[in-house]
Each structure stands twice: as C-alpha cells, then as structure tokens.
Amino acid sequence: MAVDSRVFQFVQQLAGNLRPELDLPAFPDVVRRLQIALISDSTTIKDIVNIIGSEPVLSARLMQMANSAAMNPSGSPVASLNNAVSRLGFNHVRTVSTAFALRQLSRNESLGAIRPDLEQIWATSNEVASICFAVAKQAFGRQPDEAMMAGLLHSIGRLYIVMHAHQQDPSMRTDPEFSQILETWQPVIGKSILEAWGLPVRICEAVENQDYLLNGGSAELEPLTRLLSAAKLKYRLGTEPELLSQHPDAEFLLGSVNLGKGSFMDLMLSCEQDVANIRQALAA
Numbered sequence: 001m002a003v004d005s006r007v008f009q010f011v012q013q014l015a016g017n018l019r020p021e022l023d024l025p026a027f028p029d030v031v032r033r034l035q036i037a038l039i040s041d042s043t044t045i046k047d048i049v050n051i052i053g054s055e056p057v058l059s060a061r062l063m064q065m066a067n068s069a070a071m072n073p074s075g076s077p078v079a080s081l082n083n084a085v086s087r088l089g090f091n092h093v094r095t096v097s098t099a100f101a102l103r104q105l106s107r108n109e110s111l112g113a114i115r116p117d118l119e120q121i122w123a124t125s126n127e128v129a130s131i132c133f134a135v136a137k138q139a140f141g142r143q144p145d146e147a148m149m150a151g152l153l154h155s156i157g158r159l160y161i162v163m164h165a166h167q168q169d170p171s172m173r174t175d176p177e178f179s180q181i182l183e184t185w186q187p188v189i190g191k192s193i194l195e196a197w198g199l200p201v202r203i204c205e206a207v208e209n210q211d212y213l214l215n216g217g218s219a220e221l222e223p224l225t226r227l228l229s230a231a232k233l234k235y236r237l238g239t240e241p242e243l244l245s246q247h248p249d250a251e252f253l254l255g256s257v258n259l260g261k262g263s264f265m266d267l268m269l270s271c272e273q274d275v276a277n278i279r280q281a282l283a284a
Contacts, residue, residue, distance in 0.1 A: 006169075007177045011185045014164055015192060030055040031101040038094055039198040048093060049082050058100050062088065065096050068281035070133070070274065091145040095152050099126070099282045102152075102159070114166045114173075121155045121162075124235060126282050128154060131231035134274035138267045139260030140223070148278065149199070150206045150228050157190030157207075158182060187211065213253045223259055230257040230264040 066084035129151030136147035191208035257264040
C-alpha cells in the first residue's frame with residue numbers, strides 16, 4: 001500500500017479533519033443536533049425532547065423502542081415522548097437516533113451508486129448491535145446499552161469514508177487500494193468520531209479493536225471489545241462464505257471467547273429471542 005496514493009492521502013486527510021458534528025452528506029439534521037447536544041453534561045431531558053420533537057418519524061421510533069419487548073418486558077406502556085426518553089436514557093436515545101439516521105441513508109435514492117454499501121452498513125450494524133445487547137445482558141446483567149451502542153456504531157468509520165469518497169471523487173471507489181485502505185482505516189476513524197462525540201472510552205476502544213480476533217490481538221482486552229469482535233465475526237461467518245477460506249481458524253477463535261457467565265457461543269444460544277426482539281425494535 002503506497003502512502004502517497006490518492007486513496008491513502010484522502011483517508012488520512014479525512015481522519016485529520018474530523019469534527020463532532022460529523023459532516024456527512026444527507027445525514028439527518030435532527031440526529032446531528034442530537035449528537036452535539038448529548039456531548040454536553042448540562043443537556044436535560046427537556047432539551048432532548050425538544051430536538052426529537054422536531055422530527056415526527058424519529059419521535060415515533062423512540063416511542064416504539066421504549067414500548068418494545070426488548071425495552072419494556074413488564075408491558076407497562078409509555079404514552080409521552082418525555083417518558084420514553086426517561087425510560088430509554090441518553091445512551092439508548094443516541095443509539096435509536098443513529099439507527100434512524102443509518103436507515104434513512106440506506107433508503108436515500110439520491111445516493112445512487114453507494115446505496116448497496118449503505119444498506120450493507122445498516123444490516124451489519126443492526127445485527128451486530130442486537131447480538132451485543134442480548135449477549136451483554138446475559139453475560140453481565142448490566143450496561144447492555146453500551147454494548148448495543150458499540151455494535152450499532154462499529155461501522156461509523158466505514159460510513160464516513162464511503163460517503164465522503166462518493167461526494168468528493170466517486171471514481172476513487174474503483175481504485176484497487178480502496179477496499180484495503182477502507183478496512184484498515186475505518187476502525188481508526190470510527191474511534192475518532194466516537195471520541196469527538198464524547199462517548200465512553202470502553203466504546204471507543206471496542207470500535208478501534210473490533211477485528212482483534214482475526215488480527216491476532218490479545219484476549220486480555222476489555223470485555224466490551226471481546227464482545228463486539230465476537231458479534232461482528234459471528235455475523236460475518238453467516239454472511240461471508242469466503243471468510244473461512246481466508247481465516248480457517250475463525251470458528252475456533254469465535255469459540256474461544258468467554259464473557260462473564262460463559263462462552264460467547266453458549267450465551268448466543270441462550271438469548272436468541274432477545275436478539276430477535278432488539279433486531280425487530282431497531283429495524284421498525
């Protein structure tokens with residue numbers, strides 16, 4: 001990989017010019033405003049409700065999530081946006097709003113040539129987030145919201161690179177080096193974006209090390225990092241038949257991951273319904 005190639009220089013420049021407001025073409029303005037508001041410690045539920053209330057579709061999504069089987073196992077419904085935000089908490093509000101943005105982008109016909117990429121990012125983010133949430137709930141019994149957020153946002157760097165390449169020079173995506181540089185840089189840029197948003201260090205580090213299993217990284221990494229990497233690998237093994245030929249030990253590596261109360265694979269078996277519930281809630 002040549003460090004003076006146009007693709008390398010383009011991605012390096014992107015990494016150096018990141019801003020908290022995440023300048024993405026066609027990214028919903030309401031979500032951009034929410035991300036900025038959620039960075040501040042002084043932001044209140046009323047502030048968040050006022051922003052969300054300007055977008056009826058997002059408001060409806062948050063109400064659906066708050067009343068979903070995944071978030072409301074007791075079956076006690078909430079009837080106001082204020083109560084929905086209170087039930088979900090700011091972490092889940094960020095997650096749902098980002099899921100909304102990804103879904104909107106994947107359906108945006110004006111993005112033409114990159115719609116398949118955006119649809120794939122959405123599908124991957126949804127499934128990995130669902131696995132992370134359900135397994136974290138089983139393994140640790142706490143903080144499944146951080147796990148779901150890490151899963152949903154693990155491809156934010158990929159989204160950023162793909163969309164800016166499409167905007168600035170669509171031909172760049174046909175460069176033979178583009179795919180390799182995209183895979184190398186997307187976790188790094190993803191981490192930088194999440195740091196700019198003020199997300200917890202655990203989430204930022206998990207996104208940065210999302211491929212540690214296949215890259216031969218240390219098994220002593222934080223549980224959230226191991227969970228995200230296992231969830232991503234589990235998804236890829238189910239959707240990329242060629243992966244096993246490239247990494248013959250992938251299934252062994254996945255089986256070696258232990259989290260809290262048991263192995264990742266055993267935990268997956270015990271929470272299949274939870275995975276389905278959160279997948280449905282995110283995709284509604």
